[in-house]
Amino acid sequence: MDQFERLSQLPLRDDLRGQHPYGAPQLDVPVLLNVNENTFGVPADAKEAIISAVAAELDGLNRYPDREFTVLRQELAAYLDHGLTEDNLWAANGSNEVLQQLLQAFGGPGRSVLSFPPTYSMYPLLASGTGSSYIAGQRAADFSLSAESAAEQVREHAPNIVLLCSPNNPTGTALGLDVVKAVYEAGEASQAIVIVDEAYTEFSHTGTPSALDLLPGRPRLVVSRTMSKAFAMAGARLGYMAAAPEVADALRLVRLPYHLSAITQAAAVAALRNSTSLLANVEAIKVQRDRIVTELLELGLTPAPSDSNFVFFGGLENPSEVWEALLAQGVLIRDVGIPGHLRVTAGTEAETSAFLTGLRAILGA
Incomplete structure (x- = not known):
């Protein structure tokens, strides 16, 4: 009996039975772009x-x-x-x-x-x-x-x-x-x-x-x-x-x-x-976000206009396979469960480059 089955044997509220907790994958990979964190860190x-x-x-x-x-x-x-x-x-x-x-x-x-x-x-x-x-x-x-x-x-x-x-x-x-x-x-x-x-x-x-x-x-x-x-x-x-x-x-x-x-x-x-110092990287993040949008369009994908620090994009035949292939290259983004789509956080210039380079290679293959 696995842990989920043992949980189901407890006298849970009926509306909680069969539910799964919220949580994105927490994996140890070089480039983490899946939960929309500010990857620049604290100055x-x-x-x-x-x-x-x-x-x-x-x-x-x-x-x-x-x-x-x-x-x-x-x-x-x-x-x-x-x-x-x-x-x-x-x-x-x-x-x-x-x-x-x-x-x-x-x-x-x-x-x-x-x-x-x-x-x-x-x-x-x-x-x-x-x-x-x-x-x-x-x-x-x-x-x-x-x-x-x-x-x-x-x-x-x-x-x-x-x-x-x-x-x-x-x-x-x-x-x-x-x-x-x-x-x-x-x-x-x-x-x-x-x-x-x-x-x-x-x-x-x-x-x-x-x-x-x-x-x-x-x-x-x-x-x-x-x-x-x-x-x-x-x-x-x-x-x-x-x-x-x-x-x-x-x-x-x-x-x-x-x-x-x-x-x-x-x-x-x-x-x-110290908000001036902490928010100083916001503009740099926006530059990388807009770069992602531009380069995804060049790849023939369909990114949504973004006012956030991430980009939601479609046009993928097998998003889960693309997600897995990026993870194999050390880049973790988010599969949000919407057919044909994935989501990526705008990180540093190097992190963004790693994502775009990896995606370009995957789509080219």
């Missing part, structure tokens, strides 16, 4: 600042941290600007925990969550974990989502929560603010909480708007972000959201006590105070 000056900040907390580790993480919320508000204050901000251990808390507060048994696949694969898992019904909306054949279509589906399903991912994962495309506004208005009847997941927004093309612009006067709108991607701090696990102060108050009802450690708070505050 030396920011690293020193974080080390100093964490060291300063060590003498107080016998005490609980600031339950309200006040300084961190102030720094997050200053980073986002948009007239936000600490009262508009909330943070948790990665944006996944922020989303989980939102579903705990506004979802649950008898309530529903709508999103539009293909999109972030954690959304249905978060719904399941909080006992919420998950509704899979529809996109166009090219994976786009129009304001009219999204609003119509919200009116049809009357969800309690709508999850919009922009730039979308895995396609990398940003949503227009017209989509967000239309969804918000369509959700008025069901009083839907509308969450715009902007995990990759720092990589957007210049001029791409943020849903932060729409927060004033929209108390049911939430904008979720993370320090995992552009800030190169995936290992620190710090996500956050901006919304009306009463949304943060709702999350206080469901969060675990002292859920953000003193170490996490110190590291995040130091990073925000």
Whole structure:
């Protein structure tokens, strides 16, 4: 009997039976371009600042941290600007925990969550974990989502929560603010909480708007972000959201006590105070992303326009075979399970070259 069969013999909730945990392959290969990490790492000056900040907390580790993480919320508000204050901000251990808390507060048994696949694969898992019904909306054949279509589906399903991912994962495309506004208005009847997941927004093309612009006067709108991607701090696990102060108050009802450690708070505050240094590599990543798009087009493939640090591309007859062949060359990218498509993170120039060279050889063979 294997481990999965033994798990099935436990008295699990019925809706968890047969489920598999989220997780991309974690393999030890030279070029890791599968989970959209910032492969440039933390710059030396920011690293020193974080080390100093964490060291300063060590003498107080016998005490609980600031339950309200006040300084961190102030720094997050200053980073986002948009007239936000600490009262508009909330943070948790990665944006996944922020989303989980939102579903705990506004979802649950008898309530529903709508999103539009293909999109972030954690959304249905978060719904399941909080006992919420998950509704899979529809996109166009090219994976786009129009304001009219999204609003119509919200009116049809009357969800309690709508999850919009922009730039979308895995396609990398940003949503227009017209989509967000239309969804918000369509959700008025069901009083839907509308969450715009902007995990990759720092990589957007210049001029791409943020849903932060729409927060004033929209108390049911939430904008979720993370320090995992552009800030190169995936290992620190710090996500956050901006919304009306009463949304943060709702999350206080469901969060675990002292859920953000003193170490996490110190590291995040130091990073925000060194944001210029940490974000300096964003433009270099965008150059490699655009290079990937250009060279994939030259290879006859069909990359989607990307406002993220990754590229979703189609035109492959056997994507799983291409994935395996790249892995054999020491390059790990992501098979997202969509026929004919794969996804690759934009890494350093050398990492990007390794991917493109390997792919060119595979397709040529």
